Amino acid sequence: MESNQDLAKRALKVHETLLDFYGVPEWRNPLPALDELVSTILSQNTSDTNRDVAFFALKDKYPDWETVRDAPEEEVIDTIRPAGLANQKGPRIQNVLQRITELRGELNLDFLKEYSSKEARDWLTQFKGVGPKTAAIVLQFSLDKPAFPVDTHVYRLTGRIGLRPQKMSADKAHDYFEDLMPSETFYTAHLNIIRLGREICKARKPMCPDCPLQTLCDYYAINYDEEGNLIEPS
Numbered sequence: 001m002e003s004n005q006d007l008a009k010r011a012l013k014v015h016e017t018l019l020d021f022y023g024v025p026e027w028r029n030p031l032p033a034l035d036e037l038v039s040t041i042l043s044q045n046t047s048d049t050n051r052d053v054a055f056f057a058l059k060d061k062y063p064d065w066e067t068v069r070d071a072p073e074e075e076v077i078d079t080i081r082p083a084g085l086a087n088q089k090g091p092r093i094q095n096v097l098q099r100i101t102e103l104r105g106e107l108n109l110d111f112l113k114e115y116s117s118k119e120a121r122d123w124l125t126q127f128k129g130v131g132p133k134t135a136a137i138v139l140q141f142s143l144d145k146p147a148f149p150v151d152t153h154v155y156r157l158t159g160r161i162g163l164r165p166q167k168m169s170a171d172k173a174h175d176y177f178e179d180l181m182p183s184e185t186f187y188t189a190h191l192n193i194i195r196l197g198r199e200i201c202k203a204r205k206p207m208c209p210d211c212p213l214q215t216l217c218d219y220y221a222i223n224y225d226e227e228g229n230l231i232e233p234s
Contacts, residue, residue, distance in 0.1 A: 002162075008180050011163050014216055015185045018192035021212040025191035033109035033142040034065060034100075037124070040134045041093055042083045054083035065107045069097035092129040099127055109138075117145045132174040140190070146183035149190055150174050153197030160201065162218030 002010070031039060038058070043051040057079050062068045068076060077090035100107055112120040117139060124135040136147035150158075150173040158164045163180070164173055181189060200207045206219070209228060214220045225231055 004180070007163060010216055011177075011181050012185070014161065014163065014213060015181065015189040015192070017212050017216065018196060019188060022192050022195055025188060025195065027141070027187075027191060030142050030144075033112060033138055034107060036138045036142040037096070037109065037130070037134070038065070038068075038093055040137045041089055041096070041129060042080060044085070044089070044129075044134075046084045050082050050084060054080040054086075057082065065097055066101075069094055069101065069107065089129075096127045096130065109142075113143055117147060120145060121147070132171050136174055140187060146178070146186050148174060148177040148181065148186045150177065151194065153194045153201075154190060156203060157193050157197050157201050160206070160219040161213060161216060 030036075035055075039051060039055045042054045058068060058076075061079050062071065071094075073091055073094065076094060077086045080086050080090055080093075083089060097107060100109070104111070112123060115123065120139055120143060121132070121135045124130050124138060125132065133149050133151060136149035139145040139147035140149060150170050152170075155170045155173060158173070158177070159166055164176055168176060178186070196211070196213070197203075200211050201213075208214065208217075208220050208224060208230075211217070211220065214224070214228075223231055
């Protein structure tokens with residue numbers, strides 16, 4: 001079994017290898033924290049495309065988040081239907097907007113920039129439907145605070161590679177990777193791992209012969225021989 005120190009070295013090597021392979025990832029312009037929070041709630045269990053359709057439908061229909069908060073529930077549900085699970089996400093978004101208003105007197109999350117990462121994470125996760133991944137995305141991409149979001153691609157890849165315990169939950173993996181890797185790698189490593197998961201290390205049929213992480217991956221070591229040939233089940 002690898003020590004935490006050896007795992008940390010391998011995780012850093014994964015980051016460096018993907019950086020060489022893909023380069024520094026380009027991300028869209030940061031959204032305001034409240035916009036990112038709503039967008040990330042919409043992204044749950046759907047594609048980025050469907051999330052964006054629903055998010056911009058909200059932005060087009062309503063002049064501000066206060067209007068979304070106070071709109072008829074069924075109207076909001078109908079507006080975000082492209083994101084899927086609209087009956088769940090619509091009330092969830094409105095409830096979060098209502099609670100933020102109650103706690104802060106306004107709909108603005110800029111005050112979280114003055115909080116530590118832990119304080120900001122704890123404040124965001126007090127709301128139903130805002131878990132560690134959603135909070136980490138807001139911290140990393142809108143508040144410029146170190147956080148390592150663990151989405152479905154990151155969770156799958158790190159399990160295959162062997163960077164985390166197989167039975168570790170996605171929620172616990174956030175703190176685990178933030179302890180394992182240097183904070184300055186979080187942004188780039190997160191985005192490049194997601195890209196690898198979408199393009200090569202796919203859920204059903206990973207394209208291992210095309211992967212730059214062959215020498216760092218437990219799954220590859222188990223399933224391919226030294227010449228790079230797939231080991232057929234006996």
